Amino acid sequence: MAAIKIEGLGKVYPGDIRAVQDINLDIADGEFIVLVGPSGCGKSTLLRMVAGLETITEGELSIGNKVVNQLEPAERDIAMVFQNYALYPHMTVYKNLAYGLKNRGFSQQDIDERVQNTAKMLEINPFLDRKPRALSGGQRQRVAMGRALVREPAAFLLDEPLSNLDAKLRVQMRVEIKQLQRRLKTTSLYVTHDQLEAMTLGDRLVVLNQGRIEQVGSPMDVYHRPETLFVAEFIGSPSMNIVRASTFANKDNQEAVKQLPEGTDVIGVRPDTVVFEKPAEPHLSFDCEVKLFEPAGAESHLYLHLLPDRQAFTMRVEENTAVAEGGKIMVYAPLSVLHPFNEASGRRTD
Amino acid sequence: MVENNRWGNILAHTLLILGVALVVFPIYVAIIASTHTGGTFMRGTIPLLPGTEAINNYRTALLQGRSSAGTPPISLMLWNSFVMAMAITIGKLAISLLSAFAIVYFRFPFRIFFFWVIFVTLMLPVEVRIVPTFQVVADLGMLNSFAGLSIPLIASATATFLFRQFFMTVPEEMLEAARVDGAGPFKFFKDILMPLSITNIAALFVIMFIYGWNQYLWPLLITTDPKYYTIVMGIQRMLTGGDSEPLWHLVMATVVMAALPPILVILFMQRLFVKGLTETEK
Numbered sequence: 001m002a003a004i005k006i007e008g009l010g011k012v013y014p015g016d017i018r019a020v021q022d023i024n025l026d027i028a029d030g031e032f033i034v035l036v037g038p039s040g041c042g043k044s045t046l047l048r049m050v051a052g053l054e055t056i057t058e059g060e061l062s063i064g065n066k067v068v069n070q071l072e073p074a075e076r077d078i079a080m081v082f083q084n085y086a087l088y089p090h091m092t093v094y095k096n097l098a099y100g101l102k103n104r105g106f107s108q109q110d111i112d113e114r115v116q117n118t119a120k121m122l123e124i125n126p127f128l129d130r131k132p133r134a135l136s137g138g139q140r141q142r143v144a145m146g147r148a149l150v151r152e153p154a155a156f157l158l159d160e161p162l163s164n165l166d167a168k169l170r171v172q173m174r175v176e177i178k179q180l181q182r183r184l185k186t187t188s189l190y191v192t193h194d195q196l197e198a199m200t201l202g203d204r205l206v207v208l209n210q211g212r213i214e215q216v217g218s219p220m221d222v223y224h225r226p227e228t229l230f231v232a233e234f235i236g237s238p239s240m241n242i243v244r245a246s247t248f249a250n251k252d253n254q255e256a257v258k259q260l261p262e263g264t265d266v267i268g269v270r271p272d273t274v275v276f277e278k279p280a281e282p283h284l285s286f287d288c289e290v291k292l293f294e295p296a297g298a299e300s301h302l303y304l305h306l307l308p309d310r311q312a313f314t315m316r317v318e319e320n321t322a323v324a325e326g327g328k329i330m331v332y333a334p335l336s337v338l339h340p341f342n343e344a345s346g347r348r349t350d
Numbered sequence: 351m352v353e354n355n356r357w358g359n360i361l362a363h364t365l366l367i368l369g370v371a372l373v374v375f376p377i378y379v380a381i382i383a384s385t386h387t388g389g390t391f392m393r394g395t396i397p398l399l400p401g402t403e404a405i406n407n408y409r410t411a412l413l414q415g416r417s418s419a420g421t422p423p424i425s426l427m428l429w430n431s432f433v434m435a436m437a438i439t440i441g442k443l444a445i446s447l448l449s450a451f452a453i454v455y456f457r458f459p460f461r462i463f464f465f466w467v468i469f470v471t472l473m474l475p476v477e478v479r480i481v482p483t484f485q486v487v488a489d490l491g492m493l494n495s496f497a498g499l500s501i502p503l504i505a506s507a508t509a510t511f512l513f514r515q516f517f518m519t520v521p522e523e524m525l526e527a528a529r530v531d532g533a534g535p536f537k538f539f540k541d542i543l544m545p546l547s548i549t550n551i552a553a554l555f556v557i558m559f560i561y562g563w564n565q566y567l568w569p570l571l572i573t574t575d576p577k578y579y580t581i582v583m584g585i586q587r588m589l590t591g592g593d594s595e596p597l598w599h600l601v602m603a604t605v606v607m608a609a610l611p612p613i614l615v616i617l618f619m620q621r622l623f624v625k626g627l628t629e630t631e632k
Binding site: 051052053072073074078079080082083084086087088089090091099100103104147 | 521523524526527528529530531532533537541542545546548
């Protein structure tokens with residue numbers, strides 16, 4: 001177990017392509033960090049740089065107070081879980097787990113003890129003699145986890161480990177990974193593009209975009225106070241409504257607009273903070289046309305077009321909401337729940 | 351699949367049976383001929399029923415050969431052929447596995463260039479380069495030796511190419527997982543790549559063994575000492591050697607025995623082969 005310190009880390013590919021740049025991150029011992037971002041944002045590259053599978057072209061990486069830039073993956077004392085598991089197909093589950101230990105020169109007895117313990121913990125002990133081919137997707141996933149756990153490394157690196165599972169199994173494994181990490185208290189770095197995984201798993205979230213860190217913070221901080229327009233749009237489902245001044249700064253909202261922080265020309269409104277009834281506190285009101293009502297069980301969504309320029313706008317509503325598709329309604333968002341941004345800088349203005 | 355047509359079926363089967371007969375008949379004749387005395391064969395009519403001399407003929411062929419004409423006993427030639435074929439097969443597999451490994455997994459200068467150089471040699475079979483190769487082997491003093499018989503035939507672009515194609519289908523993550531697990535290049539090769547390629551190795555083993563076993567021109571050129579005669583060229587020596595009529599019964603016994611080892615290799619490797627096919631999965 002160890003802390004990980006990332007200072008000015010960058011990856012430049014030949015041709016001056018900057019996949020990752022200027023990453024600074026202090027990961028405490030035992031912390032669970034989730035790297036999240038859209039495809040191509042550099043999250044996997046960053047993880048692979050920590051793992052030692054990609055060379056580091058800029059900056060410094062330390063694991064447990066030791067600079068590891070030049071070390072091979074095996075020398076960094078990390079374990080990695082791959083998206084497609086990368087189990088050795090010709091080895092039994094037992095050998096898959098034991099291989100890393102064997103290469104490190106553990107005694108047969110130590111290996112056996114560790115493999116048995118890990119297998120028991122992950123409930124894969126009945127399959128130790130099977131080959132990966134004879135396992136289901138979920139079981140393979142566990143074996144992949146086991147191969148990382150058995151080594152008791154300083155840090156776990158997980159690269160979208162759940163993306164090959166079906167929805168139900170994914171939820172189940174997500175919970176298990178969380179519990180496991182809590183119990184073992186091993187520093188973990190987890191890459192995902194799935195918001196739900198990001199929000200539920202991480203002690204802290206690192207939102208990446210175009211190779212840079214957009215925001216670092218606890219999932220709830222990031223959700224409730226996105227620092228940039230990108231984070232605001234990326235985190236949350238359905239995603240935040242982004243409305244430009246040209247749409248909201250009309251005569252209905254004259255008073256409220258004056259109260260917005262200086263430099264605000266875009267506002268973000270979470271679909272669940274929009275209401276039908278005019279609030280007593282200062283608020284923005286939106287004139288809109290109902291496009292579609294979409295009941296989805298636990299929550300229902302109302303898709304609106306803001307007038308006059310027909311910008312799409314989503315609102316979370318009760319299942320029994322009586323609205324006529326095609327009708328015109330007014331909806332309101334209190335100033336206190338708005339996220340004011342400046343479009344040019346992309347940053348929050350309050 | 352195909353509609354059921356009685357006459358079509360009969361026609362198809364007749365053709366197939368004819369085809370089989372065409373292929374099998376010479377082999378049958380060879381086996382029958384090897385069970386008669388030499389004289390029976392010379393009388394002009396080819397016997398179609400087994401004779402009584404089988405044991406005698408095979409014993410003579412195995413232990414004496416046509417010693418009067420300077421050919422060694424078949425047993426020695428069989429052994430020579432086996433050694434040469436095994437050396438070629440194992441050498442080819444080892445070299446092509448290693449070179450494919452280098453080409454796929456290492457970044458060295460002129461990597462692509464070297465790959466193409468190897469690939470181009472595919473177009474140069476032994477027969478094309480036989481004169482210069484002979485010169486080189488002669489200058490190195492490898493005439494009349496097992497090294498001379500096998501080494502010039504070991505380099506194999508085909509096998510290198512096949513292994514390269516296979517290695518490229520092995521997921522990148524496998525290598526990365528092995529690196530994280532502390533396996534260096536050689537361990538990765540030995541513990542992961544080789545077991546994964548076992549099917550390909552088995553298939554190539556069969557092909558290469560038969561290739562090595564059937565070498566005719568090369569052994570004929572570089573061996574003058576009967577001690578190094580191989581069976582395939584030995585048959586030819588048996589036919590032409592000496593002044594007397596060819597001893598057909600012995601020649602046929604030799605032919606039958608020469609055909610056996612490749613068949614055995616196929617039978618033996620096929621089991622491994624099928625096992626590999628059903629058990630391996632990437």
